[in-house]
């Protein structure tokens with residue numbers, strides 16, 4: 704792995720990605736986007752494919768997951784294979800800003816903890832809306848400043864893993880993006896982050912066996928990748944979580960209809 708690898712390249716290697724708010728947030732997004740077994744759903748920035756597989760298995764719908772990293776898509780396909788749901792999920796490498804789908808195709812487009820990392824957010828939003836059927840839904844779960852302006856130490860801490868590649872917005876900023884893309888009847892729900900709960904949700908998402916696999920792949924990556932060892936060292940040096948993190952940083956669910 705080369706020097707410029709980001710946290711997402713490492714996460715693809717170890718097979719672990721997450722959204723903020725865990726399964727509760729995903730279920731809420733599913734409900735707000737009116738997703739059920741008859742729906743055709745696109746998950747943009749699907750990471751290692753947990754939500755698409757969950758949607759297909761638990762809600763019985765057909766799902767396409769896309770991610771900009773081919774290693775994430777490899778992991779997603781492995782997951783679908785393991786869960787024997789290859790007939791209902793499909794995975795493709797694609798950039799949120801240039802989706803390889805025809806207009807008006809999906810009943811719902813969801814995007815969990817991704818858009819903050821996408822450079823041209825209006826372009827990506829336009830793409831989400833373009834591929835959604837009239838009357839369908841676009842739903843985001845995104846990192847949100849719940850109180851502004853955030854202090855420098857909080858901004859630095861939440862962005863530390865992302866090397867300045869993320870831009871977090873306030874709820875107004877996210878709503879403006881949905882409105883700018885022409886979405887209507889916008890629903891907004893914002894939440895504080897509970898860091899302990901986020902850790903519990905990781906265990907819930909992957910289970911004990913899944914976490915053992917993640918641990919094994921993490922140790923193997925640490926042993927073979929100098930870039931990963933540097934990343935871990937820098938993380939350690941960043942220090943402790945700011946005490947006032949919860950006051951400023953949270954996540955929001957933003958849903959609109961086309």
Ligand SMILES: C[S@@+](CC[C@H](N)C(=O)[O-])C[C@H]1O[C@@H](n2cnc3c(N)ncnc32)[C@H](O)[C@@H]1O
Nearest residue numbers: 720721722748749750770771798799815816817
């Ligand atoms: C925080 S992870 C969330 C993954 C997944 N949604 C989940 O809940 O596990 C962010 C993901 O967005 C992907 N990503 C970043 N920029 C992207 C882009 N422009 N287009 C598509 N995916 C992107 C990353 O590769 C990574 O898998």
